[in-house]
Amino acid sequence: MKQTQRILYVLVLAGAALAADKADKVEKKKAPPGIKDPGVQRPYANIHPDAVFPVPGVPDWVLILRDSVWIGNNPKNTITRLDPKTNKVVVTIPVGNTPCSGLAGGFGSVWVPNCGDKTLSRVDIATNKVVATIPLGPANTEGAIAASEDSIWYLTDPKGVLSRIDPATNQAVAEILVPAGSFSAAYGEGAVWVTSTEGSVLTRVDPKTNLVAATIKVGPKPRFLAVGEGAVWTLNQGDGSVSRVDPATNKVVATIQTGVPGPGGDIAAGEGSVWVTMDQVPLMRIDVNTNTVVQQWTGPGGDSLRAGLGSVWITNHEQQNVWRVNPKQP
Numbered sequence: 001m002k003q004t005q006r007i008l009y010v011l012v013l014a015g016a017a018l019a020a021d022k023a024d025k026v027e028k029k030k031a032p033p034g035i036k037d038p039g040v041q042r043p044y045a046n047i048h049p050d051a052v053f054p055v056p057g058v059p060d061w062v063l064i065l066r067d068s069v070w071i072g073n074n075p076k077n078t079i080t081r082l083d084p085k086t087n088k089v090v091v092t093i094p095v096g097n098t099p100c101s102g103l104a105g106g107f108g109s110v111w112v113p114n115c116g117d118k119t120l121s122r123v124d125i126a127t128n129k130v131v132a133t134i135p136l137g138p139a140n141t142e143g144a145i146a147a148s149e150d151s152i153w154y155l156t157d158p159k160g161v162l163s164r165i166d167p168a169t170n171q172a173v174a175e176i177l178v179p180a181g182s183f184s185a186a187y188g189e190g191a192v193w194v195t196s197t198e199g200s201v202l203t204r205v206d207p208k209t210n211l212v213a214a215t216i217k218v219g220p221k222p223r224f225l226a227v228g229e230g231a232v233w234t235l236n237q238g239d240g241s242v243s244r245v246d247p248a249t250n251k252v253v254a255t256i257q258t259g260v261p262g263p264g265g266d267i268a269a270g271e272g273s274v275w276v277t278m279d280q281v282p283l284m285r286i287d288v289n290t291n292t293v294v295q296q297w298t299g300p301g302g303d304s305l306r307a308g309l310g311s312v313w314i315t316n317h318e319q320q321n322v323w324r325v326n327p328k329q330p
Contacts, residue, residue: 033240034259034281034296044282044299049323050311051087055080059315059322062266063103063110064308068125070110071315071322072099079103079112081128084309087324091128095121101138101155101183106147107167113138113145113154120145120154122170132170136163142223142263143183146192148207153185153192162194162205174210178203188227189247195222195234202234202245214250218243228269229288235267235276242267242276244291254291258284270307271327277302283314283325 034041053071059080061072068090069082077097081090097116104111109131112121118137121130138145139155146153152165156172160182164174181198191213192205200221204214220238227233231253232245240261244254258276265278274286276293282302285295301316307327314323 033261033278034284034298035257035293036259040293041296041298044297044301047283047297047323047325048329049325051324053080053082053087053089053322053324054320055089055315055322056320058317059320060304060317061099061101061103062268062304062306062313062315062322063105064306064313065105065110065125069306069309069313069322070103070105072103072112074098074100074115077116079110079123082322084311084324093123093128093130095123095130096133100141100143102144104145104147104152104154106152109167111145111147111152111154113143115141120165134165134170136165136172138183140183144185144224146185146187148187148192151207153187153205155183155185155194158183160196162192164207164210176205176210176212178205178212179215184223184225186225186227186232189232191247193225193227193232195225197221197223197237200236200238202232202243204247204250216245216250216252218245218252219255224265224267226267226269226274229272229274231269231288233267233269233274235265237261237263237265240278242274242286256286256291256293258286258293258296260284264303266304268305268307268312271310271312273307273327275305275307275312275327277305277314279303282316283312285327 057073057076063070071080096114100115101113110123120134122132124131156163160180162176163172179196179199182196194203202216206213219236219241222234242256260278304315
C-alpha cells in the first residue's frame, strides 16, 4: 500500500470510529433513564392534563397557596399567578433580577429569591405588586426557601447560613449555622429541614431555639426536599435515590431508587403520593405504602413540580408551559 493510500485509509478508519462513537453517544442520550421494571415506564405524551397554562420563557419553581398557584421565570425576571378555579393565567409580575432558588408563601405574600441582584422580593398577594426588596441573596441558584407560622427560612451563604426573616420587619433576626453546601429549606412536622448537597446530610433545625436538633446522613448530594405524607423526603442528585426520613426518630427508614441521577429535578409530597420530576422523566410517582416507584413517564418536559389543590402541577421548561394533572388519572 502506498504511503498516500495508507494515510487516507487511516483517516477513513478514524472518521468511521468518530462517527460510530458519536452515534453511540447520541443513542445513549436518547435512551430514557429510570426504572426498567416492566409496566413502570410509559410515554409522557400519554398523560392528558386537565389544563395547560402558557408561560413564555423558562417556567420554573412552583408554589401552591389556598386559592392561587405561582410560577417563577428567571429569564423574564417575573413570577406568574395562575387561578386554579378558572385554569387561567391571572397576571405576570416583575420581581428582582433573575428569580431563582424556589418560592415561598406566607404572611399574605409570595417570597422570591433573586440571583441576579442578590435580593429577596416580597410580593403582596392582594395587589400583585412587590412591596419590599430585602438585600439578601440566595446561597445557590438551585435551592428552596420555606415559610413557617412566624418566619421565612432562607439559605443565604454557601458556607452554611440559614437566615430567619421576620415578616413584620422584613429583616433577618437570626443566622443559624448549618453544614456547608446547604441550599434548600422546607418546613413541616414542627421543624425546619435543610439539605446539604456537599455534606450529603439532612439537618433538622428547631424553630423554637434556632438550634440544630439533628444531622441525618441521607443519600449522596441531596438538594431538593419535601415534607408530607408522614415523612421528610430528599431527592439525592448523586445517585438518583430518594431518602425517606421519619421525623419521629430522625432516621432514614427507606431508600428508593428512581434511576434518575444528575442535576436539576424536583420532589413534592401530596395527594397521597410522592412525586419526582427530572430531565427526560418529567413525572414519576412513589407509592408511600411500599416505598417504590410505581409509575414513570418519559419524554420531553418537566423539571419542577408541586402537589396540591387536587392536582400535580408540572413546569415544562422547553415547552414554556405548566401542566395541571389529575393525580388519579395515572
